[in-house]
Amino acid sequence: MSNNAPTQITTIQxxxxxxxxxxxxxxxxxxxxxxxxxxxxxxxxxxxVEVVDVDKTPQAALDQGIFVNPALQVIEPAPGMLIYGDLxxxxxxxxLFPKGGY
Numbered sequence: 001m002s003n004n005a006p007t008q009i010t011t012i013q014x015x016x017x018x019x020x021x022x023x024x025x026x027x028x029x030x031x032x033x034x035x036x037x038x039x040x041x042x043x044x045x046x047x048x049v050e051v052v053d054v055d056k057t058p059q060a061a062l063d064q065g066i067f068v069n070p071a072l073q074v075i076e077p078a079p080g081m082l083i084y085g086d087l088x089x090x091x092x093x094x095x096l097f098p099k100g101g102y
Contacts (some may be wrong), residue, residue: 070085
């Protein structure tokens with residue numbers, strides 16, 4: 001006799017983003033930690049995150065219109081979004097990636 005229990009298939013979703021931080025400042029450290037926690041929570045999402053330190057490359061932030069940091073610029077999925085702050089409120093990002101697909 002076979003086990004006909006349904007198997008749950010989870011679609012891997014993709015997120016491309018840039019995290020703008022200011023060195024090792026407290027808010028920047030929290031943003032990095034909160035983003036890492038989010039990555040661990042959303043195991044059905046493949047994250048590709050570029051970290052931009054505005055202390056080292058301020059022009060990169062200015063080119064993207066980023067004047068406050070930390071900031072997470074979600075590039076993909078389209079149309080993208082910009083989230084300011086230390087990412088302690090993660091529900092906005094979690095809502096972008098429901099389990100089971102878009």
